[in-house]
Amino acid sequence: MSVISEEQVRGGSSVFTDISADDENLQPTELESLCMNCFQNGTTRLLLTRIPFFKEIILSSFSCAACGWANTEIQSAGQIQEQGVCYTLRVRSKQDLNREVVKADSATTRIPELDFEIPPFTQKGSLSTVEGLLDRAVSGLEQEQPVRRAAEPELAQKIDQFILKLKKLKDVEQEFSLVIEDPSGNSFVENPSAPHRDEALAVTRFKRTVQQDVQLGIRADEDQDEEPAGDDLETMRNEVLVFNTNCPECGAPASTNMKLVNIPHFKEVIIMATNCDGCGHRTNEVKSGGATEELGTRISLHVTDPSDMTRDLLKSETCSVIIPELEFELGMAALGGKFTTLEGLLKDIKDLIVVKNPFVCGDSGAEDRVQKLAQFGEKIDKIVAGELKIHLILDDPAGNSYLQNVYAPDEDPEMVVEKYSRTFEQNEDLGLNDMKTEGYQEEKS
Structure with missing residues (x-):
């Protein structure tokens, strides 16, 4: 077991040695640490090394002998750089697949030819090769494929086709681009011709945006108060x-x-x-986040498949929910505003009507009423399980409710969206009849 001495720590750069497969003295530091999978003691190995023509990094690897769980990641040993960095590599041969790549967790990875992108902070930092990045992307896409094949076979088939395209890139039958954009400036792509210029690799530096500074946890400088309003709004969105x-x-x-x-x-x-x-x-x-729409919205969905339960749904506080097959209608004031899925909405309805209803709890509940509501709860469970087909109607006179169209931007064959003019009573409920927004200043003067 290797231990970092106090003299090495004081020496600073002496702690980090150049990475080399031929150096027998390059040994990792081993530490006993807790396994977060089985909560037994495992071993963490730390290797402080320097990548030639780049900077110092910390390689960490954890393994647990008790449960077999293992994990590896990379961290930059330096500070966040003053500017971000973007590497654009033209992969022209199989030799380019062997280039070493340091990918920080804040980096975005793109392959423009496939319109493929790995967003920042979705993967741990890694020290790999171009081929290793492709393998890791394939492994990430394949991870949930068995579940998708059962729930969404069409989507799973499309992902299978895309995985084949990613795997085919390793044959390098046609050149492609690999773009790694890192606002922290701590990612790196090897230049095998160093210190000479690499014709296949373009390196550019850029100034971080306010949003990127927030993502990296950097406090904004005083001069950032002068950023355009659009950047401030973008920061608030994130x-x-x-x-x-x-x-x-x-x-x-x-x-x-x-x-x-x-x-x-x-x-x-x-x-x-x-x-x-x-x-x-x-x-x-x-x-x-917007004003009351000029027209009301009525959304009708024919629930025919269990996959419909995963549709995103926004029910505003002015929206009514109607299920004709159950002769059920939920008023606009009930449940309030919710951003959930169709399954989440149905479960909230069941909790409101069956579980949390104070008039059917304890001795105060009549047997026939309790039995009817229990049957209603069973029907809701059948709808969620896909055993009962229904029509779900969201009627929002304010026009601020939404149900996901899984076929977007194409039309959804199972969903109908209607716009309608509000009645006087609906405008009264929304407080619009007595609201004067035009000519107010003239009338006041």
Whole structure:
């Protein structure tokens, strides 16, 4: 077992040695640490090394003899650089697949020819090769394929076809581009011709945006206050805002988290969640980020397959839910605003009507009423399991509700979206009849 001495730590750069397969003295430091899989003691190996023509890195590897769990990752031993870096490599031969690549967890990996992208912070940092990056991407896509083949066979088939395209890249029958963009500046692609220029590799430096600084956890400088308003709004879209409030149950101080979310093919909404550490009470609510629409919206979905349960759904506080087959209608004030899935909405309806209904709990509940509601709960369970086909209707006079179209941008054959003019009574419920927004200043003067 190797141990880092105090003299080495004081010496700074002497701790890091050039990486080499021929150096027998290059031994990792071994530490006993806790396995997060079985909670027995395992072994962590740390190797502090220097990549030629680049910088120092820390390689860490954990293995547990008790359960066999293993994990490896890479961390930069240096600070976040002043500028981000973007490497564009033209892979022209199989020799290019052997280039060493340091990919930080903040890096985005793209293959433009396949329109393929691995977003930042979705993978741990790694020290690999170009071929290793391709293998890791294939492994990540194959991981959930058995589940997809059962739930979404068409999607699984498309991913299988895409996996074949990724695997075919390793044959290098045609050249392709590999782009690694890292705002921290700590990623690296090997130049085998170093210190000479590499004709196949383009390296560019760039200034980070405010959003990238926030993702990296860097405090904004004073001059960033002068950023354009568009950048400030983009930063807010990627931030979770926290403000102090009181718990609605026990009145103790609590915190409310607020996040602005953009729903594809719809609009922006505000998601608010409150957690109380005192009594454990938790609430969540969704508010529309836009104004009341000129027309109301009625969305009708024919639920025919269990995969429909995974559709994203936004129910505003003004939306009614109707299930004709069950002769059921949920008023606009019930359940409040929610951003969930179709399965989540049905389970919330069951909890509201069957589980948390105070008029059917204990001795106060009549037997016939309890039995009817129990049967209603069983029907909801059958709908979720795909055993009962229904029509689900979301009727929102404010036009601020949404149900995911899984065929977007094409039309969904199982879903109908209608726009309609509100009645006087609906405008009255929304408080629009007495709302004056035009000519207000002239009338006041």
